[in-house]
Every structure is written in C-alpha cells, then in structure tokens.
Amino acid sequence: MTRSNSDERHIAFPITDLDALRELRAGQKLRLDGTVIGIRDATQIAIFDRGEKPRMDLRGAALIHTAPNVRKLGPGRYEKVCIGTTTSARMDRFTRGLMEEYGVRAIIGKGGLLAGSLPVLRELGGVYLAITGGAAALETTQIEAIEEVEFEELMPECLWKFRVKDFGPLIVAMDAHGRSLYEEVTAGARETLAGIVERF
Numbered sequence: 001m002t003r004s005n006s007d008e009r010h011i012a013f014p015i016t017d018l019d020a021l022r023e024l025r026a027g028q029k030l031r032l033d034g035t036v037i038g039i040r041d042a043t044q045i046a047i048f049d050r051g052e053k054p055r056m057d058l059r060g061a062a063l064i065h066t067a068p069n070v071r072k073l074g075p076g077r078y079e080k081v082c083i084g085t086t087t088s089a090r091m092d093r094f095t096r097g098l099m100e101e102y103g104v105r106a107i108i109g110k111g112g113l114l115a116g117s118l119p120v121l122r123e124l125g126g127v128y129l130a131i132t133g134g135a136a137a138l139e140t141t142q143i144e145a146i147e148e149v150e151f152e153e154l155m156p157e158c159l160w161k162f163r164v165k166d167f168g169p170l171i172v173a174m175d176a177h178g179r180s181l182y183e184e185v186t187a188g189a190r191e192t193l194a195g196i197v198e199r200f
Contacts (some may be wrong), residue, residue, distance in 0.1 A: 008169060013106070014060035021105050022125045024172045026179035030129060031168035035147065036108070038066040038160030040086065043151050044094040056150050056159055059103030062129070065091060065110075067156040070146065078146045083162070084136030087111045088128070099124045112173055112182040121176050128174035130181070142167045 008029035013036060015021070024030075037058060046052045068083040088109030095117045098104040107113070108129045121127060131139065148161035173181045 010166075013062040014057075015105060016060055018060060018103060018105055019125045021127050022176045024127055024175055025177065026172050026175045026181050026184075028172045029168070030170045030172065031166050032062060032170065033165055033167070034163075035061070036143075036162045036164050036167060037061050037063045038068060038083070038158070038162060039063045040065060040067045040157035041091055042154040042157035043159050044091060044098075046151060046154065048094055048097050052151075054102075054150055054159055056148065056161060058098070061102075061104050062106035062108060063098065063104055064108040064131075064162075066160070068160060070156065076149060076152070078149060080140055080143055080146060082136055083140045083143055085110055085131050085133075085139065088113055092117055095126075096120045099126050108170060112180065115180065115183060118174060118178055118180060121174055122178055125176050127172055127176060129170040130173035131168075131170055139167075 008031055010031050010033060012034040013032055014034065037056065047054060065086045065088050066083055067086065069081040070078040071081055072078055085108065088107065089111055092114040095107065095113055098107070099120060105126050106129055107126070108131055110131060110133050112130065113128050117128070142164055144163045144165055146160060147163050150159040152158055171181070
C-alpha cells in the first residue's frame with residue numbers, strides 16, 4: 001500500500017508484491033510506515049556463514065543497517081534509547097542472499113552498496129534507500145516500538161523488528177533500473193577534477 005504527495009511517497013512495509021518497488025526511481029523521496037527490520041554484520045554472518053536460519057519473516061521487508069542502543073525491560077523485551085544507522089558497503093556481500101533467499105526488497109543505510117549489487121537490485125526488484133547521516137535522534141523518534149528481537153546473543157547486532165511511522169525522509173539512492181546516485185556523483189566529481197587538472 002502506498003500513498004504520495006507532490007514531494008514524497010509513503011510505503012507500508014512489509015510489501016506483499018515483491019515487484020512493487022520496481023516503479024521507484026533514483027532520487028525519489030520516501031517515508032515508511034509499518035515495520036522495518038534492523039540487521040548488522042554479526043547477524044548476517046550468523047545467517048549466511050553459519051547457516052543459522054532466522055525465525056523472523058523477512059519476505060517483502062525493508063532492512064536497516066543498525067546496532068541500536070536499547071534498554072532491557074524483561075525477557076525478550078526492549079525499549080529504544082538511540083537507534084542510528086551504520087555504513088552499508090562492508091555488508092554488500094549479503095545483498096543477493098537477503099533478496100533471493102529471504103525476499104527482502106529494500107535496504108536502508110549510509111554510503112550505499114557496492115556497484116556489484118546493482119545487477120541484484122535489477123534482477124530482483126530491490127532498492128537501496130539512503131538515510132541522512134547523523135540523524136539518529138530524529139530516526140529514534142520515528143520508531144514507535146521494538147516489537148521483536150532475535151539472535152539476542154549477538155547484542156546489539158541482533159535482528160530487530162521496529163514499528164515505524166513516517167520514517168524518513170529516505171532517498172532512493174540505488175534503484176532496480178541500474179541507477180546509483182553514488183556512481184553518478186563519483187563520475188561527476190572525476191569529470192570536474194579532470195577539468196581542473198587540464199586548466200593547470
């Protein structure tokens with residue numbers, strides 16, 4: 001389910017149509033409602049390198065690269081303290097597995113995935129959504145509750161289910177059509193640098 005205004009779109013996760021995000025284009029602004037799943041390096045290593053299958057359903061999910069600061073309330077129950085986002089590139093190798101094996105369709109983080117993930121996004125209809133770095137305080141207010149946690153032994157790099165409302169703004173930085181804003185910015189910077197060098 002999506003709704004939009006002239007500047008940005010709202011999308012509710014998890015999505016049921018795994019091809020629904022193919023219509024998104026690099027540069028679009030989004031806000032998310034529903035649930036977002038927090039994940040980090042250690043969790044993905046456990047899932048893919050050690051074969052520890054998660055119980056949490058990731059089909060149609062939006063994942064966010066995070067290791068949140070939380071307060072324990074009781075067995076399996078936590079409240080948020082500060083939930084920020086980390087750099088994504090080092091977790092790039094897990095992109096295909098998350099999308100192909102588990103049905104994930106959106107990944108949220110900072111700095112982008114590597115260029116090798118673009119064919120995966122194109123093939124499977126996924127997107128990478130950029131979040132503003134340093135905005136953890138705002139991000140935390142947009143997370144209404146922690147609904148579920150898995151892989152608690154990896155604290156804080158667990159699998160977290162967050163209930164969110166108006167989460168964002170996020171930018172579609174890598175889309176299912178082969179566009180990457182990161183590559184475009186890099187190419188533009190190289191062209192500018194070459195022009196400067198020529199003048200000298």
